[in-house]
Amino acid sequence: MARLESEAKAGYYPTPVEEMEYILKRLTVEQGSNITLLDPCCGKGAALKQWQDDMIAKGANAVSYGIEIEKSRAEAAEKCIDHIAKCGYEETRMSHDAFSAMYLNPPFMEMNSERMELTFLRDLTGDYLHAGSVLIFNLPQYVLKDCAKILASRFVDIKVYRFTDKNYDAYKQVIVYGVRRRKGLRSEKERRYQQQIEQELINRSYLGKDAFPSLDTDDWNNVQYVIPRNQKEVQVFMSTKVEEEDILQTLSSSKLFEKVEGKMKDLNITKSKAIRPATKLKIAHMAAAIASGALPEQMGDHLLVGVTKRVQNSEVRFNQKSGKEEEITTFKPKTIVRIFSDKGIINLK
Template sequence: MSHIGNKIRAGFFATPVKQGEYITKLLNVKGEGAFLDPTCGEGEILKQLSSSFQSEDCTITTYGVELDKTRAKTAQENLDHCINAPIESMVISNEAVSLLFLNPPYDHTMKGMDDDNTDRKEWTELVRNVRYLKERGLMIYIIPSYRFADKKIARYLATHFSNIGVVRFSDEEYDDFKQCIFIGNKKSGKHKEFNQKLYDFLLNMESEDFVRNQVTPVNVMVGKHQWDVPTGPTELKTFYTKLENKSNFYEGIKNSKGFSAFMERSKPKQLVIGGNPCLPINQGQMALLLASGAVNGEIGTDDHYHLVQGLEIVSKVTEEEERRHDNGSKTTITKERTKRDVSVKVITPKGLVRKLV
């Protein structure tokens, strides 16, 4: 996609409600905690997952981030917390959320001026957001089936997660979306064992025939296995964007002393006519007044309201002087001087422009 507008809209596909129902049945929520969707769209899927387990004894707080303003507004109604901002600008507590739902846009990252290449969003969002998931926290990762065969994605998943399941959308919606679901608990500790069997399995998912024949539909998995979602804090200590919303600046600017001073300076001056100057004003003094803006502003009120504009018109005048010498030769001397003229115009209430000087 070539335009930034298309980039913003790129790859937005909300997870179907039916698939959300199947995923919910695969979860075993142990207790209260925080659920995060860093590319939440309208927040429907995270609301669907959390509402099934909400109770007086189990408080689940939902957090979302959405770039699109319209979708973010809807998500703010569906989720407990949602910020309209790019995920790149977010500051979120590390290792804090119990469940991470990740269905990133299917596109490349934008290329910066100093960048030689770009990465796929499925990869960058995976690496960026797993750090917010607590140890043994559950990640649900939904991307197109062939993208699991990316070596970087496959190696990362095979290294950092255990108790893993890979399923595809149910038959009634797989042909429309061609998406698969990775479910796994984040490993704990610094030293993580590489799962070669999982890595090889994911690389084979580049083949559509392999996915259809070897990857279990999510509805078939229901009732056979469940994944634990551990308990955790319900409130994230850190959850904000480094980018300020421009609407937050309105009141501050409007009430600032600097803005008030600017408004006063930008108002037309109210000129007062009356009395005579202490000394007669010569042309040079008048030019100085005009140049400083002293003869600009308003005069009178109501039917006698006029706008006055004074200008100093500066021009160059060229004069030639011819001198004859005793030997018969002549010399032409060219002189250039600056000429300053005064112009004062008045605009009447009827729009008539009159030139006084």
């Protein structure tokens, strides 16, 4: 499998360095301004690092934030960018309205009857960019029609360029530049602009490569998007996904193991004869015993866990006082034993 094909697995298409160079030619900053750059699909961090270095070279104090769900790519990104969340964006906690600009290069694929490019655009550009922030959106040209409504409703000063001839034919990629619109009511003029842009994007999504100018079109002296200084600090940027190494590190730093080991030395543990239950144990008995620690949880290649769930039951009863039928809902606890193994998760009933 060719390298590009391999990296494109699961919809992952890293931006070629030369295309990123042309993208950056249309971005500028104020000298000495503090800016925050967000890449929610940063891969190995190469494009985000290239972007940050360019902004620093142009005089900004740029801080980079990346999100990457694939473990090996996230570990590579961690070595070259300032902040990395090793998870999906759904599992990331981020400060709202705190990012100056976003480079969005989402998976090129469909899931649950919706294009992922649309899903990422909708979920990520609503809360995290403040008014005036700049979006750089990388997607296939034919997907523009799916994203046209949100692009036109949330962004102004929209311009679209296609990849250069060297790289366009592979995935038909285009770059959308836009400035985050202020939130709130819109004037009649703004609504007409939105409708016009939306329809234009839809129409051009069906056309070929001549529908948009190439990124190497020499117009960057006239077309410049100014990335604004961040209006508020990024106080929260973290993964909510708990990894095994995170647990071990936390336990180690809290010296919990030392405390437990010290307590164990004070215990007088003696063995006693096995006790046979009067009747056959039910699932609830086993679950209660496991949850209390009376049974070993680690059993070879699988793990047993006692789980208590709240079960809802609804039935129709006749109310003698009112003379009417009424729906009665009750809740009661139900205890089960759950098995975790390589073969899957199984509930014993």
